[in-house]
Amino acid sequence: MMIYYIFMDYQFLDDRVTDKFQKKLSVLAAVGPFTDGFNEFGASTALLAIAVLFHLSAIMSSLILASYWIGVGAGGMIGGIFSDKIGRKTLFVYDTIGMGVFALISAISFSGTFFFFSRLLLGFFIGIDYVAALPLISEYSPIKDRGKQLSFQKFFFTLGALLAIGEGLALTVLVGVYLAWRYIFITAAIPVFILFFLRKSMPESLRWAVENGKEERVKSIKKRLNNYGIKVNVDKNDLGEETSIKDNIKKFFSRPNARALIYIFWLGTAYSMTINLVSVYEPKFLSDLGATSTLSLLGSVISAALGLLGTFIVMITVDKIGRKNIGVAGFILSSIPMGVMYVAFTLHFATLPLIMSMFAIFYFINVGTIGTLQYVPAAELGGTRNRGLSMGWDKLWEFPTAAGAFALYAFLGPINSVLFDTIMPVIAGIILYILAIETKDKSLEYIEDETINENEEAHTFKDVEEE
Structure with a gap:
């Protein structure tokens, strides 16, 4: 069995190949985003039913939709603070209970108010999971594969979304829309209850424990990592202070x-x-062009499937191409299918196959590139003492920006919204080119020194190889 020696410059941790331990950690972490995607997109089936079952107004239906994102944002920020204070593992293990319980409670909802709060709390625990799991992956991943390991989380989110839409379509046919949504949330609870037991075998973040001077936890980490053939050598002098x-x-x-x-x-x-x-607007556009509700849902399935493909492509290339290049290219290329749609509508040659194709291509590009990057830089930037908060900062903006987008689309109307989505990605790409901080081939310590510590004395992966 191969043994790796890890010193406090973390070179042997950073330079090792992606091993059994890393793969297991990534899979166990990815069930969280999978559950997020499943619950978030499962709500689309639920909203078809609860508006009738619970006699909801359009405003209340919108609030229920928003409650999940509010919960994710709050859970991300609050959980991020505690992830940096008490460690990743405690939250990584026990947030699964909240995710499972509130998925089940959502399934048995008997009123709009009850469903609102169950969705809010479900989102809260999923927000916590992100700020525990992604820093943990980032802090253990080899430098040359870190982007891939983090992008894998987005791949599972998209897979969860696709399966939720597919299950919603199948169950709607089999049991009807008024029961289908309850089964979807029950299904979402099953894997996270199993996950509770599986995640217990994972160690705390070595970087977090060392930097915060947690000597007893370092000993526990050493034992767990030794089981995977990773030998940790930590001296008391290496320990920091909380x-x-x-x-x-x-x-x-x-x-x-x-x-x-x-x-x-x-x-x-x-x-x-x-x-x-x-x-x-995808269902509305397709409906206006004569699509049935089933065909409109099928269009969503196709878009989600291409989004999954786009995520996979980025996952295997992000460590070669770089975060900045993928982000800028992703935004600018996203404007092309939207531009084709706008021209098709204004010149009156829009057809159902054309519009479905353009939505699917947009999803392939936009979700595959920008959507995947949401899981990468936020888990790499900052320092070990505030990497959880960095992920929380990312999650904090999901609701207000989504709410702003919905309001803007309502104000502009469908066709002008397509024009906006043609112009906005180009502007976004230019601004991202100016703002982006490339983290490819850099250790977390180098990134921390380069940004939050403003210290230039650090080494990239390539520098280490040359030395």
Whole structure:
């Protein structure tokens, strides 16, 4: 069995191949985003039924839809603070209970108010899961595969969304829409209850434990990693000192980290302002062109399937092409299918196959590139003491930017919204080119020194190889 020696420059952790331990950690973490995608897109089937069952107004239906994202944002920020304070593993294990319980409670909802709060709390625990799981993956991943390991989480999110839409379509046919949504949420609860037991075998983040001076936890980590053939050599002199929540937050929002904060904010905001057009108007456009409700749902399945393919392609190329290049290209290329749609509608040659194709291509590009990147830089930037908060900062903007997008689309109307989605990605790509911080081939310590610490004495993966 091969043994790896890990010193406090983390070179042997950073330079090792992606091994059994890393693969297991990534899969166990990815069930969280899978559950997120399943629950988020499962709501589309639910909303068809609960508006009738619970006699909901359009406003209340919208609030229920928004409650999930509010929960994710709140869970991300609050959970991020505690992920940096008490460690990744505790949240990584026990948030699964909340995810499972509130999925089941959503399934037995008997009123709009009950469903609102169950969705809110479900989103809260899923938000917590992101800020525990992604920093944990980032802090263990080899440098040359870190983007791939983080992108794998988005792949599972998209897979969950696709399966939720497919299950919704199948169950609607088999048992009717008024029961289908309940089965979807029951299905969503099953894997996370199993996950509770499986995640217990994973260690705490070595980087977090060392930096916060957690000697007993380091000993436990050493034993667990040794089972996977990874030998950890930590001296007491390597241990840092624990800092307060106040100090962690202050450092995260310090001036040296301003560019990273703006970069993470813009990446998520610009994505939300463009991708939500598909979820809002795709069924309407297809319906106006004569599509049945089943065909419209099938269009969503095709778009989600191509989004999954796009995510897979980015997952296997992100560590070669780089985060910045993928992000800029993704935004600018997204404008092409939207431009074709706008011309087709204004010149009156729009057809059902053409519009379905353009939506699917847009989803392939936009979700595959920008959507996947939402899982990468936020988990790499900042420092070990505030990486959870960095992920929380990313999740915080999901609801307000999505709500802003919905309001803007309503104001502009369908055709002008397509024009907006033609122009906005180009603007977003240019701004991203200015803001982006490339993290490819860099250790987390180098990134921290380069940004939040403003220290140039660090080494990239390539530098280490040359030395």
